[in-house]
Amino acid sequence: MTCEIVERKGGTVVKEKKALDDQKEEQKKLVLLELKRQKEEEDRDTGLDEKERQLKGLAGGLLAFIYFGYYSGYSSIFGKFLKMSNLVDVDRYGICKEDIFYCANIVLTMLYVRAQFGLNIGRPLARKFKTLDTAKKRARFSEQLWGVAMALASFTYGMVIIITYPEFFGHVEMWSTYPVLQMPFAIKFYYLYETAFWISTLVYLNIEQGRKDWMIMTIHHIFTIGLLVSSYYVHLTSIGLLIHVTMDVADIFLPTAKIFKYLDMEKCTNIAFVFVVISWIYSRHFVFLRIIFDSVYMSEKYIDKRWDPQNGYYYTENIKWLLVASLCILEILFCMWLASMLRIIYDAIRGKEINDIRSDDED
Template sequence: MMNFTQRLSGYLYPFIFLSSPTTTPTNPDSFPTSQYYRTDTKDLCLVISIIAVYAILRDVLRLGVFEPFARWKLFRDLTRKQHAGKSNGNASVSSSGNGHSSTRITLVKAERRKMRHSVLRFAEQGWSVVYYTLQWGFGLYVHRNLPTKLLDPVDSWIGYPHVALAAPVKIYYLTQLAFYLHQMLILNAEARRNDHVQMMTHHVITVFLMWASYYYNLTRIGCLVMLLMDLCDIFLPLAKMLRYLNLPKIYPDFTFGTFMVTWFVTRHVLFPVAIKSVIFDLPRLVPFDWDPERGYYSTKGSHAMFYCCLLALEAIQMVWFAMIVRVAWRVVTGQGATDVRSDEEGDDDNDSDDENDKEE
């Protein structure tokens, strides 16, 4: 029985804890007091567990926090509105059998459908705000402890290969990889949007780059890119949440403007700087050598693969930015930050709802 328990715990260990601990490098340039690890195929076991945790957390927050709050807030607003307009027939008064009068708010079908849609969308975006806020904060912590710079990522290549990973770096990578795999599952499980192909292409490329940079020991530039990508993804779902709550237009519009600025700076200014470093600094500072035993996975082919994938991501993001500018034009012209991307099976009253609902 004891042997069975030990064997079982051995099988479960990689699903719960980081695998492949290793000795701390001599004079490490980052996280000097952290435990260090190597990459391992067993890391996929922990990724599977993290995906399961994400699925549970998403539903707990969606069903236990965000949906009840949105339902309470929207129903309260609708009740107040209908009480104020009782004279036009939107509310009716009925008497109970004991002689007490009670007000029964009658929700017309369109209002009920719109409120249900807003509640569901609010809850979906709430999970994104929570995740991206926490993950960006964690990514900033990792970045501040690595010798990399946003405007000059050349330090990402110095000392290659970075075989030993500090625990925070490994956790950061695996949690990000698990999140995008989880997003791919959600993307295919829910109603398809008009840009489904773009989203799937983006997620597939992103997951591939995460996996390749992780196992090819290029994690420092990977951490930098992930930090850049996450910041603006806080503000887009937040802007949508404010709009779903029917708050004054100034709040979602201002948040959307913040999203637009952070998107442009991080994805069309700083991200191209990182791509430029991959194209020009990597071959200059990292020798092309395929020697897995020493941790070298740099060849002309792998180099071209990485920068082509990064350029493909930038191309997709430029298409999305054009859509963002179109929404911004609506704000400038007083129409508000209303999206035009829709579910293929969406409700009639919401056909102009979600152009930029990207979980990227």
């Protein structure tokens, strides 16, 4: 009897020891998995850092080459990159082929500045927050921080131009001043700056970590660049600038809401999201629809429609409907994103957590 009891106890001890060994082995595996995850995150951070260093080096090198060439006595060649071309009167500029060089300089500058921002401000700041515990979150945080700064700067600059030059942006003047053959430096710079911004954003879209909405964002960026370039070329700069400023309003609040989301600040996320929805509906489904309406009826009333490229007239009946169709395609995209927002609102009412409006997950 005593031997049987001892045998049972011995078996129990062996089982407990085996269970303890299994538990230790499981903990060891978890530790190794966590170390592996941390290593992968470090590699992702390092990979993005390396891409941005390469981009910064390339853009910085080209900028240095341009400035060196300009100050080495080749200003007639490199001056096109650094000085606005085609001054036709006091603070009045026309469009010309040399604008490509000036725009290219802005693209290089923006790529260089954004790379510096990501390396020295955006992601280093993100590492200070415990909630941003993955390379993807840190990259997205930096991206949204840059987006807020750019949208705010663009909207402010655009509004200053609209207020300063009412002769170009009145409800009637937007159409009656066509074609805008001579524009102030501020308007021309705005157009080239915005074109450069979207080109640089398209470049970044292809060096960042994978995202679900890569295709739709690529289409959106290419479409936006196409609209900016074509409206600039056919002298529809007044209406083009107004459209872009209209778009900037929601683009201030959208990345702000995402930043709060990444920081797990639920109340701030909800408040920012309310502003996103209000600004989105007002700017993209009221003001923008009014612009589409005016493109059909106001242009018919105030624009002399004829094909006369030598005198700057490109606005024909076909161009008019091409413009309207392009704006309608944009409005369809906006409606798709609005549907996503309404779906989020519905989920929030049912007690679910607010998620990002435009998906940017890796998987």
